Amino acid sequence: MRLFHTLGRTSVAFDDPNLVSAGGLVPVMALADRAGLRDLADEHLTVPTDKGANAGLKIASLVAGMVAGADSIDDMALLRHGGMSRLFLKTYAPSTLGSFLRSFSFGHVRQLDAVASRFLIAIAGLTPLLGASTTVDSDKVEYALLDVDDTIIEVHGYAKQGAGFGYTKVRGLNALLATLATPTTAPVIVAQRLRKGSAGSPRGAKRLVGDTVWTTRRILGKARPVLVRMDSAFYGRGPVHAALKGGAAVSVTARMDPAVKKAIASIDDHTWTAIEYTDAIFDKETGTWISRAEVAEVPFTAFASAKKAERVPGRLIVRRIPDFHAERHKAAGQDTLFDTWRFHAFFTTTDPAVLDTIAADKTHRHHAVIEQVHADLKHSALAHLPSGIFNANAAWLVLAVIAFNLTRAAATLTAAPDIAKATTATVRRKLIHVPARVASSSRRITLHLPHAWPWHDAWTRLFDRVADPPATVLS
Secondary structure: OOOOOOHHHOOOOOOOOOEEOOOOHHHHHHHHHHOOHHHHHHHHOOOOOHHHOOHHHHHHHHHHHHHOOOOOOHHHHHHOOOOHHHHOOOOOOHHHHHHHHHOOOHHHHHHHHHHHHHHHHHHHHHOOEOEOOOOOOOOOOOOEEEEEEEEEEEOOOOOOOOOEEOOOOOEEEEEEEEEEEOOOOOOEEEEEEEEOOOOOOOOOHHHHHHHHHHHHHHHHOOOOOEEEEEOHHHOOHHHHHHHHHOOOEEEEEOOOOHHHHHHHHOOOHHHOEEOOOOOOEEEOOOOEEEOOOEEEEEEEEEOOOOOHHHOEEEEEEEEEEEOHHHHHHHHOOOOOOOOOEEEEEEEEOOOOOOOOHHHHHHHHHHHHHHHHHHHHHHOOHHHOOOOOOHHHHHHHHHHHHHHHHHHHHHHHOOOOHHHHOOOHHHHHHHHHOOOEEEEEEOOEEEEEOOOOOOOHHHHHHHHHHHHOOOOOOOO
């Protein structure tokens, strides 16, 4: 591609009051309004003084800015250009929104958490965000998958309250997140907490897991089985019992303590089964995998040293692969007397009739999908934590989660599978950042969008579904 004219014959003027750079905000924010975002914020937020006035409009403005790509307070200025004031009421200045966030206390952040969970429940009822139906097929039960993990949001300098060095040796703040997905949908974020950078991974996990399971039951119904997946940092009585108390099953990586090592040693050599793994080959004649990775399981009781009421019976599923160092010695001609293995074990309470040994192992390995959500947030609104005040940054995290879920919900309404499961950046590029010219005639507003926009059909479906949604769940 090259310029049609030279720059010497091209002039530029920022003088059109009717242009907007993100025409996709119109249907997306209409969807947010339909789900009651402003009303929820007005009902639950009680930020004091004049800075907390019109909380619903300010929350909606912050979310709109994040949907459009803002990752700092100053970026909220993108809501105040061209014809935005003709499309949206109260486009606040960045300084006003910053003062609003800096007025938050810990209690106000918890109020915003309540807004986020209720908004997710509402928007899941309006869109196929987690599937078109919440009914359970009695012949084929599939777990809804809840993943819990934390991530470090890097910060620089000493001005950020709560910043510190955690297990990654990176200065930052620690965000604990819980995502929810089904076998046919992309993950959404159900709960979130911002913690000090030096906080241990399981800090506050018990309460977050309990809140997450409760919200999931509200969305999917009590009949849908739920599986909570966690890594070894959350292998403790608090998070596990919180999940079980809510009626969910757990699948959590086990630490290699003496009890786990003893259980692994008790596994008979004949019970190991080859699985699909790196460099595996499927033998069509026998219908089995030829693989260097194998799995087996053994009955196991977690927290056996605790009092009887806190012990949890279940299964210990173990995956073994050849030890890398031993293989390197073999390649150098230094054979060992016997095979040496590396073991990865996880504890699960899932029903063996639903997830057998191989299926349970494969399901647990997909826990890594939450890392994609972490990366998505860090390439969007969480590229920065904008304030030096901890509670303002905690509120920013909750707003980033609301914007993430809203963007995901809008994408599902396009009926385009490649967009419905795309990252936030892709959805923004295809649906949000559509330049538009605002025109009015006979008291009607018309958005003139680019001719031959590649995702014209998807954008139109989104607009049509939001403009006149049916009274029942959209499907």
